Amino acid sequence: MAARAQLSEIDRSLEHGLSPRQNCADRGRQNFIFHVKRKLAAINNQGLHTVAQHRSGVEDPTREQSEEALTGSAPFAAWSALNIGAQRQMWVALGDMIDRQYDDLERRRQALETRSKQGSLEIDPAFEMPRYLLDYAFHGQPGGYIDNRGDTDIRAGVLQEAGGALYSRGIGSGLRDSKAQAVLRYLNEQFPGLSPKRILDLACGHGSQTCGYAAAFPEAETHGVDAGEALLRFAHYKSESLGIPLHLHQQDAARTGFEDGSFDLVVSNILLHEVPTDVLEQIMVECWRLLAPGGVVIHQDVPTQKPDMPGFRKFMAMWQTEHNDEPYWERFCNTSVPEALIAAGFNRAHTFEDYVPQLAGPLLWYFVGAQKV
Amino acid sequence: MKVQGPQGAAKPQYFDDPAIDALYRMVLVLGEEIAVLQEQVHAMTALHAEGESPTEQALDAFHPDEAFDKLRQRFAERLLEPVQHLIDRELST
Numbered sequence: 001m002a003a004r005a006q007l008s009e010i011d012r013s014l015e016h017g018l019s020p021r022q023n024c025a026d027r028g029r030q031n032f033i034f035h036v037k038r039k040l041a042a043i044n045n046q047g048l049h050t051v052a053q054h055r056s057g058v059e060d061p062t063r064e065q066s067e068e069a070l071t072g073s074a075p076f077a078a079w080s081a082l083n084i085g086a087q088r089q090m091w092v093a094l095g096d097m098i099d100r101q102y103d104d105l106e107r108r109r110q111a112l113e114t115r116s117k118q119g120s121l122e123i124d125p126a127f128e129m130p131r132y133l134l135d136y137a138f139h140g141q142p143g144g145y146i147d148n149r150g151d152t153d154i155r156a157g158v159l160q161e162a163g164g165a166l167y168s169r170g171i172g173s174g175l176r177d178s179k180a181q182a183v184l185r186y187l188n189e190q191f192p193g194l195s196p197k198r199i200l201d202l203a204c205g206h207g208s209q210t211c212g213y214a215a216a217f218p219e220a221e222t223h224g225v226d227a228g229e230a231l232l233r234f235a236h237y238k239s240e241s242l243g244i245p246l247h248l249h250q251q252d253a254a255r256t257g258f259e260d261g262s263f264d265l266v267v268s269n270i271l272l273h274e275v276p277t278d279v280l281e282q283i284m285v286e287c288w289r290l291l292a293p294g295g296v297v298i299h300q301d302v303p304t305q306k307p308d309m310p311g312f313r314k315f316m317a318m319w320q321t322e323h324n325d326e327p328y329w330e331r332f333c334n335t336s337v338p339e340a341l342i343a344a345g346f347n348r349a350h351t352f353e354d355y356v357p358q359l360a361g362p363l364l365w366y367f368v369g370a371q372k373v
Numbered sequence: 374m375k376v377q378g379p380q381g382a383a384k385p386q387y388f389d390d391p392a393i394d395a396l397y398r399m400v401l402v403l404g405e406e407i408a409v410l411q412e413q414v415h416a417m418t419a420l421h422a423e424g425e426s427p428t429e430q431a432l433d434a435f436h437p438d439e440a441f442d443k444l445r446q447r448f449a450e451r452l453l454e455p456v457q458h459l460i461d462r463e464l465s466t
Binding site for chain 1: 374375376377378379380381382384385387393394397398401402404408409410411412413416432435437442446448449450452453455456459460462463464
């Protein structure tokens with residue numbers, strides 16, 4: 001049985017039993033993409049902002065003024081082509097790295113299969129895939145979140161984890177932090193003494209954040225749901241290699257099969273901006289149903305809801321909708337999550353919405369949730 | 374159950390002439406291949422200086438230092454310098 005990984009170890013630098021191995025060429029490719037992304041982020045923050053100000057003649061251009069000012073300008077066209085080009089190359093470079101060593105990854109998966117399990121994996125052969133996941137390859141990830149090539153496939157999970165880490169580094173997020181650690185710091189401040197017995201991570205994906213929650217609350221039983229079979233399979237073997245027991249289920253986050261009131265803590269990371277509005281509302285209803293009295297739900301997502309977000313930033317965030325396979329980003333920005341929570345049954349006085357700076361990075365974390373009282 | 378996931382949506386054309394979009398993609402691919410060669414040459418040179426054979430395994434296991442990462446960064450910045458020139462030209466009009 002593997003030694004149990006500690007919360008402080010579970011960040012973007014974590015190596016585990018199914019981590020792909022970089023060769024010299026992979027290192028060159030991925031570092032090139034990383035540095036290109038870093039520089040493009042700096043050009044976005046400084047140069048393009050100045051161009052928008054200059055062409056609009058306004059110090060703080062609105063979203064519409066920013067769009068009008070930048071559309072058709074040579075620097076913006078160049079930045080856009082390079083940004084999307086770097087994103088495409090990221091997926092190709094990572095996909096090639098994974099495919100080259102897939103036989104080795106499969107051998108490692110088989111070796112983990114033979115060990116005694118602490119957690120569990122439940123794949124539903126009758127699972128009905130939500131339509132929006134069939135239609136969109138979020139962030140341009142080839143195959144999206146749901147690609148599954150067979151009963152032992154883990155490729156989508158390896159790719160999602162590697163892509164997420166490189167993308168986050170490229171936009172300036174440091175290696176020594178994670179979304180789960182940020183949520184846990186926030187929960188510790190807002191709900192000191194919270195000690196859940198059962199935790200549910202909605203849309204748990206490759207399971208890194210789920211591992212973080214389980215490591216933070218080792219006495220709790222931690223569950224995760226996701227639609228992607230290969231993601232869940234990867235998360236299962238990865239968590240086993242880390243000595244962290246997770247109970248993973250192929251279920252729709254909007255309609256899980258758990259009993260009413262069966263969790264004390266329900267979390268999600270970067271889920272809400274990737275679902276249609278009606279699904280977001282249904283997820284809030286499901287959170288209300290799943291929480292026991294006194295339980296807490298917290299969702300972490302992109303900080304585009306912030307009312308005082310400058311218009312230029314809003315425009316650049318919306319650019320993702322059309323250019324980086326983020327079809328629901330704009331609708332998410334125009335949706336009040338607290339109102340959706342209240343409509344689902346939560347008391348207005350016990351909902352919260354907050355923006356917290358990253359520990360290692362330039363961005364803000366967006367937290368929204370409620371306590372069921 | 375086997376599921377063939379979706380592929381990324383077609384991306385907009387950013388320049389009036391689609392050949393310019395294609396050229397940007399080519400430059401990025403070329404930059405990536407140069408970065409691979411730089412990585413390999415650096416590892417080979419460093420291993421040689423330490424009296425080690427630059428085998429494939431040794432190249433893969435080699436850990437470049439921070440000074441080399443600065444060179445990687447500088448290469449990407451130089452490649453993207455023309456974008457800054459476009460910005461400067463825009464601001465001067």
